[in-house]
């Protein structure tokens with residue numbers, strides 16, 4: 001598609017996990033599309049520059065343009081993203097609704113990367129508690145077995 005292979009989304013949250021879960025990146029990525037007529041798809045992305053995927057959720061989010069500003073850095077003027085957006089065309093959702101919908105979508109992508117994660121964490125707590133109790137028992141048992149050996 002557009003010269004790029006679409007990734008396997010069942011694993012994308014894990015594939016993009018740096019220090020965290022990958023969810024933060026995906027949440028930003030799906031919310032930072034903007035119009036760029038120089039691109040074949042007509043879209044570009046702040047989190048993934050020159051991305052091969054168009055903005056598939058554009059009807060919900062509408063069209064936005066990032067607001068840049070300039071500052072001096074080591075004697076050069078550099079452009080930076082101010083963190084603000086200009087809404088060019090409204091979407092069918094408000095910005096808050098869109099953020100919540102993307103949040104749900106990303107939670108789903110993360111769950112799909114490892115559906116057993118919640119169970120694993122829950123069972124893990126019991127395993128650690130069992131090991132703690134068993135260590136106490138083993139310690140006292142050992143003391144009692146060796147009690148009469150001088």
Ligand code: HEM
Nearest residue numbers: 001002004005006007012016026048050051052053054056
């Ligand atoms: C709601 C539906 C979709 C979601 C949640 C989604 C999500 C994603 C994500 C998370 C990535 C990976 C970004 C990365 O590697 O950092 C990606 C890449 C990509 N997606 Fe989608 N996608 C969707 C629909 C589509 C559709 C409909 C198309 C085709 C028209 C498409 C085409 C692509 C392509 C070509 C890439 C690779 C981009 C590149 O490597 O430059 N996606 N998508």
